Amino acid sequence: MSPVVFGILAVLLMVSAFGVVLQSSPVRSALSLVVTLFLIAVMFLLLDAPLVAVLQVAVYAGAIVVLFLFVIMLLNLQDEPRAMARASILFSAVLLGSLFLLALLRLFIAPNRVRFGVGMMSAVSPDFGSVGSLGAQLFTRHLLAFEVTSILLLVAIIGAVVLAKRRLA
Amino acid sequence: MTPVPISWFLILGAVLFTIGTLGVMIRRNVIVIFLSIELMLNAVNLVFVSFARQLHSMDGQVIVFFVMTVAAAEAAVGLAIIISVFRNRETVNVDEFNLLHW
Amino acid sequence: MVLEIGIALLRIVAVLAMVMVMAGIYGWFERKVSALMQDRIGANRASIFGFAGAGLINTMMADPLKFATKEDFVPSGVDRLLHTLAPCVGLFAVLVAFAALPFGDTVQVGGRYVPLQAVPLNVGILYILAMLSLSVYGVVLGGWASNNRFSFLGGIRGSAQMISYELAMGLSLVAMVMTYGTIDLQEMVRAQGHLIGGWLPAWGIFYQPLAFLLFLIAGIAETKRAPFDLPEGESELVGGYFTEYSGMKYLMFFMSDFIEVGVVAGIIATLFFGGWQVPYLGADGFHFPFGLSLALPAVVVILLQLATFLLKVVFFGWLQILIRWTLPRLRYDQLMWLGWKGMLPVSLFNVLATALIVLAVQGSR
Numbered sequence: 001m002s003p004v005v006f007g008i009l010a011v012l013l014m015v016s017a018f019g020v021v022l023q024s025s026p027v028r029s030a031l032s033l034v035v036t037l038f039l040i041a042v043m044f045l046l047l048d049a050p051l052v053a054v055l056q057v058a059v060y061a062g063a064i065v066v067l068f069l070f071v072i073m074l075l076n077l078q079d080e081p082r083a084m085a086r087a088s089i090l091f092s093a094v095l096l097g098s099l100f101l102l103a104l105l106r107l108f109i110a111p112n113r114v115r116f117g118v119g120m121m122s123a124v125s126p127d128f129g130s131v132g133s134l135g136a137q138l139f140t141r142h143l144l145a146f147e148v149t150s151i152l153l154l155v156a157i158i159g160a161v162v163l164a165k166r167r168l169a
Numbered sequence: 170m171t172p173v174p175i176s177w178f179l180i181l182g183a184v185l186f187t188i189g190t191l192g193v194m195i196r197r198n199v200i201v202i203f204l205s206i207e208l209m210l211n212a213v214n215l216v217f218v219s220f221a222r223q224l225h226s227m228d229g230q231v232i233v234f235f236v237m238t239v240a241a242a243e244a245a246v247g248l249a250i251i252i253s254v255f256r257n258r259e260t261v262n263v264d265e266f267n268l269l270h271w
Numbered sequence: 272m273v274l275e276i277g278i279a280l281l282r283i284v285a286v287l288a289m290v291m292v293m294a295g296i297y298g299w300f301e302r303k304v305s306a307l308m309q310d311r312i313g314a315n316r317a318s319i320f321g322f323a324g325a326g327l328i329n330t331m332m333a334d335p336l337k338f339a340t341k342e343d344f345v346p347s348g349v350d351r352l353l354h355t356l357a358p359c360v361g362l363f364a365v366l367v368a369f370a371a372l373p374f375g376d377t378v379q380v381g382g383r384y385v386p387l388q389a390v391p392l393n394v395g396i397l398y399i400l401a402m403l404s405l406s407v408y409g410v411v412l413g414g415w416a417s418n419n420r421f422s423f424l425g426g427i428r429g430s431a432q433m434i435s436y437e438l439a440m441g442l443s444l445v446a447m448v449m450t451y452g453t454i455d456l457q458e459m460v461r462a463q464g465h466l467i468g469g470w471l472p473a474w475g476i477f478y479q480p481l482a483f484l485l486f487l488i489a490g491i492a493e494t495k496r497a498p499f500d501l502p503e504g505e506s507e508l509v510g511g512y513f514t515e516y517s518g519m520k521y522l523m524f525f526m527s528d529f530i531e532v533g534v535v536a537g538i539i540a541t542l543f544f545g546g547w548q549v550p551y552l553g554a555d556g557f558h559f560p561f562g563l564s565l566a567l568p569a570v571v572v573i574l575l576q577l578a579t580f581l582l583k584v585v586f587f588g589w590l591q592i593l594i595r596w597t598l599p600r601l602r603y604d605q606l607m608w609l610g611w612k613g614m615l616p617v618s619l620f621n622v623l624a625t626a627l628i629v630l631a632v633q634g635s636r
Binding site: 002003006010013014017018020021026029030033036037040043044047048049051052055056059060063064065067068071072074075077080084085089090093094096097098100101104105108121122124125128129133134137138141142145149152153155156157159160161162163164166 | 173174175176177178179180181183184185186187188189190191192194195196197198200201203204205207208211214215218219221222223225227228230231233234235237238239240241242243244245246248249250251252253255256261
Binding site for chain 1: 350352353356392393394397398400401402404405407408411412415423427430434454
């Protein structure tokens with residue numbers, strides 16, 4: 001993978017991320033999020049994580065954002081004429097965001113923090129990131145988390161159904 | 170193989186995370202706030218996968234798997250809450266979710 | 272480096288071309304097969320210099336030309352971007368799903384191994400499932416962006432139906448993955464080249480008949496064809512989610528319908544019916560079980576395998592068209608009942624039974 005490919009993907013990612021945050025129509029924000037998720041899945045593919053990439057598309061872009069779209073359409077949310085908060089909040093939010101970003105960047109590109117891996121990535125075994133290796137980890141070392149997550153999903157299903165049900169008064 | 174230093178991925182993750190945070194802070198539509206939270210979660214996923222690749226450990230990808238699952242559960246329950254609040258207040262503007270305000 | 276990119280592009284273009292031809296063939300079948308079933312002649316008016324080709328010219332050339340030259344009507348009050356985007360997303364999702372299907376074995380051309388597959392993926396089936404779940408966006412956006420209550424209703428119904436049947440589809444594929452022990456589609460097709468008991472080809476349908484049935488039903492529900500075509504609802508919702516589309520956009524929705532038929536047919540052929548495997552055909556010729564052997568040059572073998580795969584895909588598309596024109600439409604609550612309360616428990620039971628059998632077989636080795 002060359003820096004050119006990474007550069008193109010990074011620019012597209014930032015454009016779509018700004019699209020999520022800055023567009024006034026909620027449907028368009030959701031669609032920008034789909035584009036962002038798809039591009040992040042492509043990034044995962046470049047980082048030797050094919051299973052996580054397809055799971056991202058299938059679960060995140062294919063189900064979660066569809067759920068968001070359903071709710072937006074159910075509530076019939078239209079474009080908002082004043083989508084952003086007022087100017088003072090906007091200014092302080094941008095200021096805080098920039099400070100936060102600067103702090104993160106200092107953490108990630110400080111030259112003496114070798115253990116955060118500022119260097120190049122070395123070659124990796126061919127089945128790194130494959131289904132088999134992820135499955136092996138899930139079913140041996142992280143088995144408890146896996147089972148607890150299944151219970152969590154069950155609880156979430158029940159909770160969502162109960163909360164969204166119309167109470168027959 | 171990949172002549173891109175990992176710090177580039179980390180910087181990209183940081184920028185995406187900050188954009189998501191901005192979205193949470195400046196938007197008033199609660200669903201767009203949720204979408205920004207999902208953006209933040211994805212930035213974190215990107216950083217996890219980058220580190221997994223750098224440190225040759227599958228733990229990063231396992232964490233991403235669980236983050237995705239928990240994000241799905243959280244999105245479902247959160248949207249159900251929004252729907253029930255909308256039924257009562259007829260609005261999704263967070264400035265008007267102020268019944269617990271003192 | 273450039274040669275590798277060139278070969279990859281060539282594979283992708285070849286697969287896309289075959290997919291478009293397949294979609295055209297399905298469109299032709301739709302009209303001619305339905306006509307034969309209903310004891311009428313079907314479309315045969317368009318001809319070139321008197322050659323009508325039994326409706327081929329009409330369906331494959333006159334129809335697309337008609338759609339391409341129609342006025343592109345956008346209703347008032349719609350979000351133009353979304354209105355244009357919906358058919359594009361729908362078409363994109365089903366076109367890229369073809370990338371993981373293997374059309375043939377890995378051939379050796381001039382010292383280089385070229386897999387006859389658009390993109391050799393090691394997460395083949397999951398990739399196809401992911402792309403099929405992206406096709407929900409075409410439906411839901413098409414319904415929303417039409418500024419029309421009936422379209423919206425059709426869009427919501429369609430997307431809810433597609434999401435529901437993705438579950439049964441995924442679980443039946445899980446059973447197949449457990450049977451073959453791999454997610455890579457090329458490996459699965461290769462594993463179907465063996466013979467059971469010395470004479471029966473080890474096709475997936477003999478191992479998993481229940482999964483085949485579940486996948487066929489779920490696949491037809493995913494493509495929103497009858498008996499699951501309530502989202503289109505031709506007698507109720509006019510056109511459902513693509514009512515407000517005309518011209519090229521309608522052609523894109525139409526084509527994505529047929530291409531998805533092709534995807535489902537391709538997956539069924541790959542997983543359950545041997546893919547590009549011809550029974551008893553090895554890499555060097557036929558090896559019949561009763562001792563007869565027929566040596567064939569490698570090129571002939573490759574062409575036979577390619578033709579077999581295409582024939583199987585056409586056959587299963589024909590089967591879906593047949594089912595469409597035979598069965599009446601399911602009511603929406605019946606459809607949802609079937610998806611959640613009928614097929615989901617059955618597919619879970621199938622996964623459980625497969626797991627027990629695989630464990631027993633491997634434990635006895």
